[in-house]
Amino acid sequence: MSPSECHVEVVANKQIAPEYFSMRLAGPARLARFRPGQFLMLGWTDGRDPLLSRAMSIRSAKSPHPPFSKGGNGGIWGAKCEVEILYKVCGRGTALLAAMRPGRSLRVVGPLGNGFEISRNVTSAVLIAGGIGVPPIAALTEVLATRCAAHGTKIAVFLGGRSKADLLCVSDLRRAGATVRVATEDGSAGHKGLVTELLEQYLDARRSTLDGPLYACGPHPMLAAIAPIAERHNMPYQASMEANMACGFGACMGCVVPIRGNARERTYRLVCKDGPIFDGREILWDEQGAGVGKMEGSAV
Amino acid sequence: MRPDLSITVAGIRMQNPVMTASGTFGYAQEFEPFLDLSRLGAIVVKTITRTPRVGNPPTRIVETPAGMLNAIGLQNVGLEAFIKEKLPYLRTLGPPIIVNIAGESIDDYVELASRLSDQEGISGIELNISCPNVADGLIFGCNAVLANKLIACVRQATSLPLIPKLSPNITDVVEIAQALADGGADALSLINTLIGMAVDVRSRRPKLSNVTGGLSGPAIRPVAVRMVWEVAQAVKLPLIGMGGIMTADDALEFLIAGATAVAVGTANFTSPSSAKRVIDGIKAYLIDHSVGRVTDLIGSLDLTGTTREITEWSS
Secondary structure: OOOEEEEEEEEEEEEEEOOEEEEEEEEEHHHHOOOOOOEEEEEEOOOOOOOOOEEEEOOEEEEEEOOOOOOOOOOOOOOEEEEEEEEEOOOHHHHHHHOOOOOOEEEEEEEEOOOOOOOOOOOOOEEEEEHHHHHHHHHHHHHHHHHHHHOOOOOEEEEEEOOHHHOOOHHHHHHOOOEEEEEEOOOOOOEEOOHHHHHHHHHHHHHHHOOOOEEEEOOHHHHHHHHHHHHHOOOOEEEEOOOOOOOOOOOOOOOEEEEOOOOOOOEEEEOOOOOOEEEOOOEOOOOOOOOOOOOOOOOO | OOOEOOEEEOOEEEOOOEEEOOOOOOOOHHHOOOOOHHHOOEEEEEEEOOOOEOOOOOOOEEEEOOEEEEOOOOOEOOHHHHHHHHHHHHHOOOOOEEEEEOOOOHHHHHHHHHHHHOOOOOOEEEEEOOOOOOOOOOOOOOOHHHHHHHHHHHHHHOOOOEEEEOOOOOOOHHHHHHHHHHHOOOOEEEOOOEEEEOEEOOOOEEOOOOOEEEEEOHHHHHHHHHHHHHHHHHOOOOEEEEOOOOOHHHHHHHHHHOOOEEEEOOHHHHOOOHHHHHHHHHHHHHHHOOOOEHHHHOOOOOOOOOOOOOOOOOO
């Protein structure tokens, strides 16, 4: 499905935790055709300040949406769908988003990126999400859970956050049929510590029965910590990467990640076009350049 | 009324004055899902160097007030891959293709220009002498003597129109513009990005791995319009104005200040269909203001009543 540019209307913008919001956007029906892991570039309609759109992973999309009265003739809206994104308020742009009332309009380019690769005969999978990395993992869970249920297996989802308030979508994940295990750094819920510790314990105990891939989205240190774990257990690993990007479709060449390969010269791939989902074995985890100045709100 | 939007820059005829700025439009293919590429006045592709470049390490992009800093580092596929993999597609699109080139020496520019001259479907060469993100990227753009020598040498190597892209990171833009005109340039593109910097105060680290980067977007538009205006008065070459154009009104500022054509840059990132809206908006303006030809707008700035008004007693 090739991406498109369109206007969307905010239908709901609900605070779901102290720093987190869920926003639902009504837009053209084609937005509903996305693969878990794909994202939207969400921007302001006048687009001068803040200038750049924010990369937002798609949490879910429902289609069709009943047409609005004003768009009943097809109009600028055409057939409708509703897309949900989750974001954390961590800068000026996301603060502006948080203040948006239903009825306001935003600009969207998408769906973008490759999305997770889902093998047709998947029977088990282990998913890991850290903080605001949960939307693509929740979307993937919903797809995988139905397939695994047919084999009588369950999806294992690991959620990590600083504290209980950073754990999102727990009930959604359980409703989808996943077994959810949580870790918080302050111990306010589940295992006290890092989610990767929990993951390691789990894999060490069950290695013989698991062959499904590891899927992860979250902060870079978490993704990097999973790479050696995946390697040790000989499990394929799909990581959703993040980088500052201006366009989201391969033109600005801003969102690069270093790739293993040629020892003499660095090789980069674009998060927006070659990713955001990468084979964990492909990424050069120990090199992230300056690594500062991460753009707010990039939930990819 | 059907206004005439066509213009000619450096002998390159365009159906309208709206081009794409190098480095913001990839090799055009990235934009195919979002707009009808055949409608563009001209397509200027991302800088090509003699050999491929991997570019700078991340972080390469950071947002600033009404603008963005980039330090991509001229990542590109290199001359030969461009000819083999990108040019065949570009040739099919319709609008004139202008190839932007950069080198580290006069030799590099000469080699690039002469090799590109042998290819079908290239209408002009834009010389990037103003990249702030690679070592020595600004050498030719900041020194009138070197700029003159470079353009004179490249002039010998090709009959294609030559369009140097000027840097705003200088004291007197007119001096460089004049030197390039004297050296044989056919038109001038201005401006490239302004050198900028942003600091993460929590970590006390620069936000870009390259420390400094090129500032673009609406934040730089007033600087660009002023430079176009200054050069338009002093140099008798057609100008391509660029810097923060987001809308048709932004583009019109450049035309009225003296540019013959404009290029949409950073706006392509935030809305990939921006160039189309700028074209449509210019057309609507011409109709609304009963202007028959877009060329009637070029340099039509009215200075009546300003401190710059030219009167008998002041001249």
